[in-house]
Amino acid sequence: MDFLKSIFKSSPEVDYVALLKEGGIILDVRTGGEYAGGHIKDSINIAVDAIPHSLKNFRDKAQPIITCCASGMRSSSARKMLKAAGYTNVYNGGSWTELRGKLNAV
Numbered sequence: 001m002d003f004l005k006s007i008f009k010s011s012p013e014v015d016y017v018a019l020l021k022e023g024g025i026i027l028d029v030r031t032g033g034e035y036a037g038g039h040i041k042d043s044i045n046i047a048v049d050a051i052p053h054s055l056k057n058f059r060d061k062a063q064p065i066i067t068c069c070a071s072g073m074r075s076s077s078a079r080k081m082l083k084a085a086g087y088t089n090v091y092n093g094g095s096w097t098e099l100r101g102k103l104n105a106v
Helices: 002-008 016-021 032-036 048-057 073-084 096-104
Strands: 025-028 065-069 090-095
Touching: 016 065, 016 090, 016 096, 048 073, 065 073, 065 096, 073 090, 090 096
Parallel strands: 025 065, 065 090
Antiparallel strands: none
């Protein structure tokens, strides 16, 4: 039973509000058209495919970065790209609507 618990244990809940207060940013990795249809205020829009060419925009590799997209799939890919590039404080916020709800729940 402990083996199953170790496989399915959930990670601790991330305090996205605290990350933003620490100078973090929200990186919305949807397309520009998707972003124009609705987004989190003050988020930055860089499509996931453009991230490798946009790393110069993120000089502080320790700055908290919260990625989001429509469902959480592209934001997960973006997180992996950023981590592989040496960014140390990157979180997958999942879908932008769910992330917005978590930020407004405070």
